[in-house]
Amino acid sequence: MILEVCAVDAYYGLAHILHGLSLQIGDGEVVALLGRNGAGKTTTLRSIVGLAPPRAGEIRYRGVDIAGRPPHQIVRLGVALVPETRGIFSYLTARENLDIARRPGSRWRMETVLEWFPTLRGVLDRKGRFLSGGEQQMLAIARAMLTGPELVLLDEPSQGLAPLVVEAVIGAIRELKRERVSMLLVEQNAEMALQLADRVYVIDHGTIVFEGTPPELRANTQATAAYLGVGA
Ligand SMILES: Nc1ncnc2c1ncn2[C@@H]1O[C@H](COP(=O)(O)OP(=O)(O)OP(=O)(O)O)[C@@H](O)[C@H]1O
Ligand SMILES: [Mg+2]
Secondary structure, eight states: OOEEEEEEEEEETTEEEEEEEEEEEOTTOEEEEEOOTTSSHHHHHHHHTTSSOOSEEEEEETTEEOTTOOHHHHHHTTEEEEOTTOOOOTTSBHHHHHHTTOOTTOSOOHHHHHHHOHHHHTTTTSBGGGSOHHHHHHHHHHHHHHTOOSEEEEEOTTTTOOHHHHHHHHHHHHHHHHTTOEEEEEESOHHHHHHHOSEEEEEETTEEEEEEOHHHHHHOHHHIIIIIOOOO
């Protein structure tokens, strides 16, 4: 196991958001976390990286409890978050956005990353604010990869993207999967997640309400209708 989230409770101030949430990610596994608006998906990712530290429970990364450690330490251990907002510096070029993320110890170089995201090659000298939504998303993932992570947390990478661009992002994530990078993929786009994931969790009201394989989730029309608002 690369990550074990065990019975985590997380709050924003007095608001109790995660209730005894548990999930696991194996080495090289792609795990999807699905759930509707406000279910607690982003909060789960923020808890893992220390931005919304749990008040109870454990977060074990390679067997070591990292709950409560500051985000910069967790990132240094090899966990990368690609946030929903993507966090591209708009006044820096794509190349500069990548350059500032590079770390000496990283397993991956700029050249390798550009092979996974060939669309970025043509826009390296363009400023962040002139990149399309799809290019920004690819750049955000590429930048996370240059920090040399072993576990990548992706928050709704398909959000706001046209179907063809979503396909390109799926292709890029498949490349990472081939490299055996472990991933936790948060999505509202269940279809995309089910294409990529080895296993799926569904979260509702801050707790896990379903765990299984993509075929098991597809077959469970009750879960998909109740928690994802699709099918049935
Ligand atoms: N900074 C905050 N302060 C207080 N409450 C918050 C904060 N951020 C989120 N919440 C609340 O926490 C709950 C879970 O939010 P979260 O962002 O984790 O949901 P989500 O599953 O990622 O939703 P979405 O699909 O809309 O991104 C929601 O009820 C939300 O209103
Ligand atoms: Mg969210």
